[in-house]
Amino acid sequence: MKSPNHVHGRRNPSSGLRSTPDRVPYSPAYSEASSARSSSSSSRSRVAVAAKSVAGVFVACFTPPEDKSSTNSFADSAEFKAPSVASDGSRAGTGSERRRSSSERGIYSGSNHSTHSTHGREPGSVKFTMEEIFKATRNFSPSFKIGQGGFGTVFKGRLEDGTVVAVKRAKKSVYDKHLGVEFQSEIRTLAQVEHLNLVKFYGCLEHEDERIVVVEYVPNGTLREHLDSFHGNVLDLAARLDVAIDVAHAVTYLHMYTDHPIIHRDIKSSNILLTENFRAKVADFGFARLAADSDSGATHVSTQVKGTAGYLDPEYLRTYQLTEKSDVYSFGVLLVELVTGRRPIEPKREMKERITAKWAIKKFTEGDAISILDPKLECTSANHLALEQVLELALQCLAPRRQNRPIMRRCAEILWNIRKDYREQSSSDLRSVSSFTQRSISLREE
Incomplete structure (x- = not known):
């Protein structure tokens, strides 16, 4: 059995594939994000300035959504x-690795x-x-x-x-x-x-x-179906944070830990499948492209624009220059989708609310983030805290210029800390409710 301290990837010589661990416990590798992340109060002015530039590019990059048939329900026979x-035991081999330091490889x-x-x-x-x-x-x-x-x-x-x-x-x-x-x-x-x-x-x-x-076969439908409560359940915010982290891990793997970086180009809620335990798996690689060869000095791939309306990187749309940061932009749209429950484009809503990310970021920078929380979710202090933090990360991912967007691994680090804060606040909320209930019972007995 392999030591739990083992974190370095090994490659199977016959397949060239690198496998990954199952669930990953909270790791000190992510603790750096806590100190690196600015507090909401100290960064609010910078957020507001950045939001103005973000808002200006939204409308140009969104076109009417493509028509796609919804997934049909399937009665299991x-x-x-x-x-x-x-799953069985692990396998390992040796081989050359991408040029990443061991500290970067992490989970x-x-x-x-x-x-x-x-x-x-x-x-x-x-x-x-x-x-x-x-x-x-x-x-x-x-x-x-x-x-x-x-x-x-x-x-x-x-x-x-x-x-x-x-x-x-x-x-x-x-x-x-x-x-x-x-x-x-x-x-x-x-x-x-x-x-x-x-x-x-x-x-x-x-x-x-x-x-x-x-x-x-992934048995539990798509993320979009669950946000729409298609299966009758409401996906709580804890599960949504787990999904965001799973997707961030998957895309980080594509960008950093394959033999050659891969750009998915179609990160969206309908391409994210959920298991019975509500863990996420990214699907549909029809638009995937190999990223630029950094060894040759290339910074991007020039290619025809592919993707889904509502998730498209405006810089890619304007310049035809594709980079890993185009996936980061799509991920930013997905984060907004997760906390609002809305689709990226809502053509039936009034004009100012049709582009969900633009509307959400504007509300956030005006200090009214709570008004955009998915109405299916409770307005608890834990949910409010996570909402603010997720929108702050989404704002960074949606930066008009790709140089200003974080890499996907950084997104995963920040999300780990958001989930940690969320769990701590949720525990605090439960203790407060329990204490209030006990006081109420004591007063009635008196």
């Missing part, structure tokens, strides 16, 4: 009562990763046949359909060994070069990544006009 994915570089019931084969190594795919999905039965997106249709399936999977079937556009490029991009990206908070890739298939991707 008896055939899908398969055992849940299990992103453990050696524990889960395998799946496809007999522990490497992610992406499974070679499927159309016969297997037809059998797993009952010939792509409409009753097994669980989603619809730009790439195509997603079906729930069960492999012969009992593994429950998501089967992504591309639109039948054999002559669609654009779709083919996206398919190949997703395959290349999925094949080289492995992280607890990224959807696991099992394999793919190209057969005549069929393009199939088989990935891990």
